[in-house]
Amino acid sequence: xxxxxxxxxxxxxxxxxxxxxxxxxxxxxxxxxxxxxxxxxxxxxxxxxxxxxxxxxxxxxxxxxxxxxxxxxxxxxxxxxxxxxxxxxxxxxxxxxxxxxxxxxxxxxxxxx
Amino acid sequence: xxxxxxxxxxxxxxxxxxxxxxxxxxxxxxxxxxxxxxxxxxxxxxxxxxxxxxxxxxxxxxxxxxxxxxxxxxxxxxxxxxxxxxxxxxxxxxxxxxxxxxxxxxxxxxxxxx
Numbered sequence: 001x002x003x004x005x006x007x008x009x010x011x012x013x014x015x016x017x018x019x020x021x022x023x024x025x026x027x028x029x030x031x032x033x034x035x036x037x038x039x040x041x042x043x044x045x046x047x048x049x050x051x052x053x054x055x056x057x058x059x060x061x062x063x064x065x066x067x068x069x070x071x072x073x074x075x076x077x078x079x080x081x082x083x084x085x086x087x088x089x090x091x092x093x094x095x096x097x098x099x100x101x102x103x104x105x106x107x108x109x110x111x112x113x
Numbered sequence: 114x115x116x117x118x119x120x121x122x123x124x125x126x127x128x129x130x131x132x133x134x135x136x137x138x139x140x141x142x143x144x145x146x147x148x149x150x151x152x153x154x155x156x157x158x159x160x161x162x163x164x165x166x167x168x169x170x171x172x173x174x175x176x177x178x179x180x181x182x183x184x185x186x187x188x189x190x191x192x193x194x195x196x197x198x199x200x201x202x203x204x205x206x207x208x209x210x211x212x213x214x215x216x217x218x219x220x221x222x223x224x225x226x227x
């Protein structure tokens with residue numbers, strides 16, 4: 001059974017601080033990794049994707065991937081109250097000819113003004 | 114505007130009364146999928162389709178049916194709904210089944226079965 005694990009939170013950080021969100025996955029052959037942001041009652045929206053080991057930066061967001069440790073993280077710099085949401089880690093499976101995306105249960109982030 | 118449209122957005126129904134949640138995308142995407150989201154369980158895939166007339170089970174297919182007769186539509190059918198199917202449902206689409214393509218989600222359908 002493929003598993004994607006995240007701390008459920010809530011993770012509280014003060015405005016302007018760095019928020020660090022973590023995710024581990026069980027399928028060693030997974031190739032693609034995503035972070036989605038979901039506001040309460042809304043659909044998930046993609047904020048970052050990463051496919052190779054190392055860091056990928058996009059504005060205030062940095063995704064980090066370590067395939068050897070089966071670990072992916074998301075850093076949010078200069079956190080804003082509008083970043084308060086649930087962050088979902090998603091991992092594609094490694095099965096040939098299939099496309100399944102397994103989501104973690106999400107980490108709830110609260111940015112305190 | 115590129116979008117994935119689900120209907121109905123909100124529905125309260127009774128146990129055993131067949132219902133269909135429609136999903137339509139206007140991006141000519143090959144890949145479409147249905148998820149349900151429940152508190153404490155996260156997003157779980159119900160069914161997915163890699164092209165017309167090609168569908169496959171996700172992680173929680175029991176109690177659901179799907180069909181893909183046209184590229185743009187992927188309805189979710191609950192033949193005999195039960196209260197444990199009360200959930201928030203999302204339809205999603207993607208350009209192809211190539212690993213790594215962005216998935217676009219619909220706005221969600223809140224379903225309550227009493």
